[in-house]
Amino acid sequence: MSSETLERIARNKNVARAAARQLSMEQLHKLAEVIGEVIEHKQEEERERQQEERMKEQKLAEIREAINDAGLSVDDLVPEQPKRRRGRPPKDAKQS
Numbered sequence: 001m002s003s004e005t006l007e008r009i010a011r012n013k014n015v016a017r018a019a020a021r022q023l024s025m026e027q028l029h030k031l032a033e034v035i036g037e038v039i040e041h042k043q044e045e046e047r048e049r050q051q052e053e054r055m056k057e058q059k060l061a062e063i064r065e066a067i068n069d070a071g072l073s074v075d076d077l078v079p080e081q082p083k084r085r086r087g088r089p090p091k092d093a094k095q096s
Contacts, residue, residue: 009016020028067074 009019037060067077
């Protein structure tokens with residue numbers, strides 16, 4: 001079954017019912033069990049991602065505080081970028 005078919009089933013209750021008619025009760029229960037496991041796995045991944053984001057924000061706040069405590073700013077940490085020279089690009093070495 002393609003992901004497009006699964007998306008159609010997930011978006012439309014009537015399509016899901018039509019697909020379910022082709023399955024036995026045992027198959028439907030197994031499908032529900034598998035989908036439940038997939039949902040739990042995705043929820044766990046989302047919780048882990050949110051935890052990582054919280055940790056990242058906490059570390060960033062600690063770094064900002066340390067910079068302020070040292071009397072520095074972010075501009076002190078980032079060196080100036082060299083200015084690009086404007087003008088035409090060099091001519092091609094092969095000229096006719």
